[in-house]
Amino acid sequence: MQQFNKIWFFWLLMVILWNFGWPEVKPIYDVIVAVVLSIIVYKFKKK
DSSP states (O other): OHHHHHHHHHHHHHHHHHHHHOTTSOHHHHHHHHHHHHHHHHHHHHO
């Protein structure tokens, strides 16, 4: 469970950095980036 918390925290941090780093992008890109980051974190978790 602790590994999940670290991975979830990393994903959340990346989403926050995206949202504050590029606030002018359209909301659809926020969704796309969140999904891509989820896939990356999922694949990282499987290793």
